[in-house]
Amino acid sequence: MLTAPAALLIVNGKSAGDEELRMAVERHREAGYPLHVRVTWEHGDAQRYVEEAARLRVETVIAGGGDGTINEIAGALVLLPAEHRPCLGILPLGTANDFALSCAIPQGLDKALALAINGKPADIDIAQVNHDRYFINMATGGFGTRITSETPAKLKSALGGASYFIHGLLRMDTLKADSCEIKGPGFNWAGEALVIGIGNGRQAGGGQALCPDALINDGLLQLRVYASEALLPILLNSLTSDEQNPHVISASLPWLEIEAPHEVTFNLDGEPLKGKKFLITVLPAALTCRLPPLCPLLG
Ligand SMILES: Nc1ncnc2c1ncn2[C@@H]1O[C@H](COP(=O)(O)OP(=O)(O)OP(=O)(O)O)[C@@H](O)[C@H]1O
Numbered sequence: 001m002l003t004a005p006a007a008l009l010i011v012n013g014k015s016a017g018d019e020e021l022r023m024a025v026e027r028h029r030e031a032g033y034p035l036h037v038r039v040t041w042e043h044g045d046a047q048r049y050v051e052e053a054a055r056l057r058v059e060t061v062i063a064g065g066g067d068g069t070i071n072e073i074a075g076a077l078v079l080l081p082a083e084h085r086p087c088l089g090i091l092p093l094g095t096a097n098d099f100a101l102s103c104a105i106p107q108g109l110d111k112a113l114a115l116a117i118n119g120k121p122a123d124i125d126i127a128q129v130n131h132d133r134y135f136i137n138m139a140t141g142g143f144g145t146r147i148t149s150e151t152p153a154k155l156k157s158a159l160g161g162a163s164y165f166i167h168g169l170l171r172m173d174t175l176k177a178d179s180c181e182i183k184g185p186g187f188n189w190a191g192e193a194l195v196i197g198i199g200n201g202r203q204a205g206g207g208q209a210l211c212p213d214a215l216i217n218d219g220l221l222q223l224r225v226y227a228s229e230a231l232l233p234i235l236l237n238s239l240t241s242d243e244q245n246p247h248v249i250s251a252s253l254p255w256l257e258i259e260a261p262h263e264v265t266f267n268l269d270g271e272p273l274k275g276k277k278f279l280i281t282v283l284p285a286a287l288t289c290r291l292p293p294l295c296p297l298l299g
């Protein structure tokens with residue numbers, strides 16, 4: 001009998017009680033796949049488990065959670081020496097699961113686990129922020145930030161991805177554009193931004209396609225600045241129908257620097273980071289990830 005490659009699954013504690021997950025893990029173990037399972041309690045746990053995975057020499061570390069869980073695991077994987085770096089696999093168990101959905105990862109846990117263990121690895125980029133933070137999917141500032149970082153946890157688990165949207169609507173009266181300056185190679189913009197999306201992937205905030213042309217393996221980040229409050233109705237209806245809108249600034253850049261006169265919050269895959277200056281750089285082909293053959297984010 002062939003020895004199946006081992007994987008370590010890191011489950012966000014919020015989803016540890018999932019019965020479908022337990023059954024999917026059992027089935028794969030019975031089929032002969034060695035699968036270690038670890039559960040997180042708080043920020044920092046995932047990184048320790050990734051280090052353990054490297055010591056165990058597993059071939060794959062599977063992120064069982066939402067975008068924030070994938071973020072923490074991807075950020076820990078890039079710190080490992082390339083020769084001992086396991087592949088990333090994705091098991092969507094979060095609220096919005098924007099990255100998994102836009103990658104066309106199957107929503108059924110059994111199929112998703114099979115792909116996470118056996119899928120073909122593809123090289124993908126990851127973005128580094130201020131030298132020590134990362135995002136794999138998207139960084140958002142402005143309106144989107146308020147939506148994600150202030151969506152109460154209980155509302156989030158009750159309503160799923162839709163909660164971002166509903167909560168955003170409730171808070172519309174409090175929205176304000178933020179003034180900032182953005183520089184990159186051959187790119188310079190200053191003005192009032194309502195929403196800034198910097199995409200390695202395409203969608204955030206529960207299905208909002210802020211960066212509709214982004215690819216995760218092109219060595220570039222798609223910057224989209226939604227620069228006017230007049231855009232609010234568009235933002236709330238369809239973010240993709242505004243290609244010709246002069247208030248939408250778009251660029252594809254290998255790095256960019258954003259500076260604001262006062263402190264702003266960026267969400268990195270839904271996890272907040274405060275500051276006045278953000279240097280964001282793409283790290284091309286920094287990770288390998290097991291993705292569906294027809295993943296729309298692969299160019
Ligand atoms: N046992 C736990 N209970 C509550 N929060 C946890 C636990 N373990 C980790 N966390 C925190 O959960 C956050 C990540 O959650 P994650 O993004 O995976 O789910 P989500 O926000 O529900 O999904 P999505 O981002 O796709 O909408 C991190 O901030 C992490 O520190």
Ligand SMILES: [Mg+2]
Binds near residue numbers: 066067069271
């Ligand atoms: Mg999250």
